[in-house]
Amino acid sequence: MQAPRAADSLDWPSVHREALDILTRYLRIDTSNPPGREAPAARFLGALLEAEGIETRYIETAPQREILYARIPGDGSQRGLMLANHLDVVPPEPRYWSTxxxxxxxxxxxxxxxxxxxxxxxAVMQLIALLLARRQGLRLTRDLVYCAVPDEEALGRFGMRWLCEQHPELLDGVEYAINEGGSGSLDFGERPVFQVAVNEKWVCWMRITARGIPGHGGIPNPPEQNPIVRLSRAIERLVTWKRPVVVTPETRAWLDRLTAQGLAYWGTTEARLEHAVEASPGLRALFTNTLNVTMVQGGVKANVVPGRAIATLDCRLLPGQSRDAWRDEVLARIDDPDVRVEFFDGLDTEAPRPASFDTDFFRTIETAIADAIPDAVVVPSITVGGTDNRFLRARGIHAYGLIPAVLTGAERAGFHGNDEHITLDHLNSGTELTYDIVRRMCT
Ligand SMILES: [Zn+2]
Structure with missing residues (x-):
């Protein structure tokens, strides 16, 4: 990747070494969530900003859990840009790792x-952008905010959601944010495609409970009285359920832009799209409401027929969908009066709100990417998982999900997977691109 022209005065090799050094030290801090304990990570990153005279703030959300918030003021002629990330990680399963x-x-x-x-x-790419903005003496037209939060991996109750509810004033004047949720990839052929997430699916976990008649394991009662049998039938019906392809405004733009670049390998007809969606789990996640059975509980003893059995479904709804309508559809598909369905407590009861992709920020990201990688394509998209962006978008901030690097399939498999890694080339190009986006947006 070429270094951004206006930043030619920077000694990139030394910046790359610094990024690697910071990342290596940061990765040593175990912030597995649960339990989180992100405060040392917040302090580690904060100290690096403070060493360059950037003002930081630590906000405790629970014992040993802190938000790091830093803000370099601009001249106020434009509204702020937030670089947002999370401090916590999902717990690894070390026996499956080779390191x-x-x-x-x-x-x-x-x-x-x-x-x-x-x-x-x-998070390190973002941090370096602040350090460089300070060292290069950029004259900022807007505030540049750095926000590293705990608890993203457990619904954000002690992280971004907490910040938005308890300290909304810290988001005042913030117009744009960039966080995780999308990246570049080579999924569509040789040309890199950067998918910028402007919305995300709605996490709607459900519990389905089958009731039956408890009894002695030695008496062969009718199978339909056994809740485990009823639950199995319900699960079978759900997992064989073909749900329709739904094109949202975000995926419409995604399709149109890929088609215009000749990258929609499935063709342009609706029938071809449906065929492709059926064949690809990734496309199914993007174009349908999804469900996976993730937990089953039932029974207490080998010789007792239980009175009930429970399954957990991880359901994710597309933008524009109704939770109540979804529950009705699930019930109709199960079609069994002895099976109940309910949503988990504590989940968002409002649908995620979209960010506009008709903004200066989106266009700036496009221009910065085009200058760095001339044959790259930038498309709006939706995140099929949950991210902290939803809390920011709910407050009217145009929060985009984009790690500005072309990640390989193996790198993306590291999200919650084993042998998680980042390629040094991608760390370096991402660091350069993040700074370039910040410089273009804030000066
Ligand atoms: Zn994450």
């Missing part, structure tokens, strides 16, 4: 460690 998850190693041009892509790598 130790919290003892980062550099090997074959990659850095391995839990959090390398989700999302300590991008």
């Amino acid at each position: 130790k998850p919290f003892e980062p190693v550099e090997q074959g041009g990659r850095v391995y460690g839990r959090g390398a892509v989700d999302m300590k790598g991008f």
